Amino acid sequence: MKELALKYGCNPNQKPSRIYMENGQDLPIRVLCGRPGYINFLDAFNGWQLVKELKEATGLPAATSFKHVSPAGAAVGLPLTETLAKIYWVDDLGELSPLACAYARARGADRMSSFGDFIALSDVCDKDTAMLIKREVSDGVIAPGYTEEALEILKQKKNGNYNVIEIDENYRPEPLEHKQVYGITFEQGRQELKIDDAFLGNIVTENKDIPAEAMMDLKISLITLKYTQSNSVCYVKGGQAIGIGAGQQSRVHCTRLAGQKADNWFLRQCPKVMNLPFRTDIKRADRDNAIDVYIGEEYMDVLADGAWEKVFTEKPEVFTREEKRAWLDQMDGVTLGSDAFFPFSDNIERAHKSGVKYIAEPGGSVRDDAVIDTCNKYGMAMVFTGIRLFHH
Numbered sequence: 001m002k003e004l005a006l007k008y009g010c011n012p013n014q015k016p017s018r019i020y021m022e023n024g025q026d027l028p029i030r031v032l033c034g035r036p037g038y039i040n041f042l043d044a045f046n047g048w049q050l051v052k053e054l055k056e057a058t059g060l061p062a063a064t065s066f067k068h069v070s071p072a073g074a075a076v077g078l079p080l081t082e083t084l085a086k087i088y089w090v091d092d093l094g095e096l097s098p099l100a101c102a103y104a105r106a107r108g109a110d111r112m113s114s115f116g117d118f119i120a121l122s123d124v125c126d127k128d129t130a131m132l133i134k135r136e137v138s139d140g141v142i143a144p145g146y147t148e149e150a151l152e153i154l155k156q157k158k159n160g161n162y163n164v165i166e167i168d169e170n171y172r173p174e175p176l177e178h179k180q181v182y183g184i185t186f187e188q189g190r191q192e193l194k195i196d197d198a199f200l201g202n203i204v205t206e207n208k209d210i211p212a213e214a215m216m217d218l219k220i221s222l223i224t225l226k227y228t229q230s231n232s233v234c235y236v237k238g239g240q241a242i243g244i245g246a247g248q249q250s251r252v253h254c255t256r257l258a259g260q261k262a263d264n265w266f267l268r269q270c271p272k273v274m275n276l277p278f279r280t281d282i283k284r285a286d287r288d289n290a291i292d293v294y295i296g297e298e299y300m301d302v303l304a305d306g307a308w309e310k311v312f313t314e315k316p317e318v319f320t321r322e323e324k325r326a327w328l329d330q331m332d333g334v335t336l337g338s339d340a341f342f343p344f345s346d347n348i349e350r351a352h353k354s355g356v357k358y359i360a361e362p363g364g365s366v367r368d369d370a371v372i373d374t375c376n377k378y379g380m381a382m383v384f385t386g387i388r389l390f391h392h
Contacts, residue, residue, distance in 0.1 A: 001027050009038045022178075028171035029142075033155050034163035036140055040118055042069045044142040047120025048167055050074060050227040055122040057195060057219045060239070063102035063129075064224075065117040070232075070247065072113035074224045075105030075240030076216075084108070087268045089284060090132060100128035105240040107136060110261050111288045113244075118142070118163075125150045133157070137285065144169035193387060195222045200360060200383045204372055207381040213238075214335055214358045214381075221337030222360055222389060228339070230390040233347075235262040235354060236335045242266075243354070251340070255347045259354040263328055266355075267295045270319075270327045277313045286311065295319060331355030339389040341365040345374040352378050362388050 003020030004027060017038050021027055036044065043066035054062035054076055061077035077098030085091040088108030096104060099121060107114045119133060121143035130150035133141060140163025141154065154164050178187050193199075200218055203210065210218070217236040224234045228246045231254045235243035243262030248254035267273060273295060278287055290311045293302045299318060302308060308315045336351050338361040348371060351359065359375065363384030375382045 001030070003027070004031070006038050006041075007035065014038075023174070028168040030166045032146070032151060032164040032166055034140060034158070034161050036163040036165060039069070040140050040163055043067070043118035044120060044140070044165055044167075046227045047071070047118060048142050050223060051120045051122040052169075053195070053223045053226070054220060057223060058216055058239075061099040061102050062122040063099065063106040064120045065103075065106045065114040066120065067113055067117050070229045071106075071224055071227060071241065071244055072117060073106035073109045073241055073244070074220065075102050075109070076220065077102035078105075078239040080104060083269050083274070086274060093128070093132065096132070097126050097128040099123050099126055100132050103129055103132055107132075109240055109242050109265050110244070112292050113261075115285060115288070125154070127153065130154050135284075139163060140165065142167055191226060191389075191391070193226070193389075195219050195226075199385055199387075202384045202386065203381055204363065204368075204384050205375045205380060205382045207376070207379050210358055210381050210383070214333070217335040218337060218358060218360045218383065221335055222385070225337050225339040225389045225391070227391055230339050230392060232391070233258045233336060233338045235259065235351075235356070236337070237262075237265075237333065237355075242334070251338070251343060252346050252350065255336075255338075255342075255350050259350050262334065262354045263331075264292065264295060266328060266331045267319075267324060270324075272317075272319055272323070276316055279311060279313055282311060295324070328353070328355070333357050335359070337361070339391070341368070341388075342371050343367060345370045347371075348374040348378070348380070352380075356380065359383065360385055362386055 003018050006017040008015050009017040019041055047064045047066040050064050051062040058076050064074040065072045080101050088104045090104045116137050116139055118139050119141040124145040125143045126147055127149045130153040134153055134157050142165040144167055154162055175190055176187055177190050178185055221234040221236045224241050225232050231248050231251055232246045233254050234241050235258050242265040243258040245254035245258030290302050332355045334355040335358040336356045341362050341364045343365050357380055359380060359382040
């Protein structure tokens, strides 16, 4: 198949639309089910690159949950703790395969953003992963293959219209890439930068101790940023992104946005949140929305009389600001990657509030000394990579 006609482009009025290979070769994909659209393929191809690189960098199966051409979550296939399995709503599924664990983490870290995602998997999709995908609201999945059992499960989703794409894992694109804006063609070399231990060798802080787990998390953060719309930062903990800030014009706004997402991830693990008395008849998305509101500043939207009865069997206590801060103060060992340098130390101050201990950024700001001094104040270890990772 050398080209594939699409229903429309980014919006329904943008026609005609298609994907094709300019060199006349066959497309490196097969659509096994559904009819993917323009944005689906943008998410799929960016997501596939991300998980492919995560697998190469860590040796573990990887998954990502994409929305609007940026990852909402990304993770590798480490086992789930009992707490994580519960907050990701997979504790009823028993022991999951490593690939399913990767997707549970990628989907679960920011369930609000992941709603209606496009999934990318580094490995052949197995039954466990397909069962997990089947019960979530999602637009589609791309993987290098599917077991017969997994494919049958996915074909039942959306009345047989769920988008399932198989990609040739041996496909290698041309070294030069092109795109058009306003009828003008842009050309550049592909971003083929390899993110490995050597890339993270220039530690510029007094603390130079970065354990192996943190090194893996730093790789995950930077590889995730390679496929996140800039400006972007990524908080990672335990093999998964826990807060991604994308497309912000200000670096500190990006750090705050991603930091708030990381905080929400940790607040969801507080017993007061895990034990919320939900009604058994509410939908998964409504439950996620209620948790997000409950742990936020607008908590009365879900606790007011006439509102809580729709979600809970009994009215929960307010999760006070002091209680939240006390819980967040236990958060530690978080890594933070940035796709460009931090121009001011306020980014470090904000990162500290979310338990950040390890940082990777390009360096090169005129205020690098102030940024390093702030890291030293908190005993953080920071790497200067020397290379920017913008993605547009």
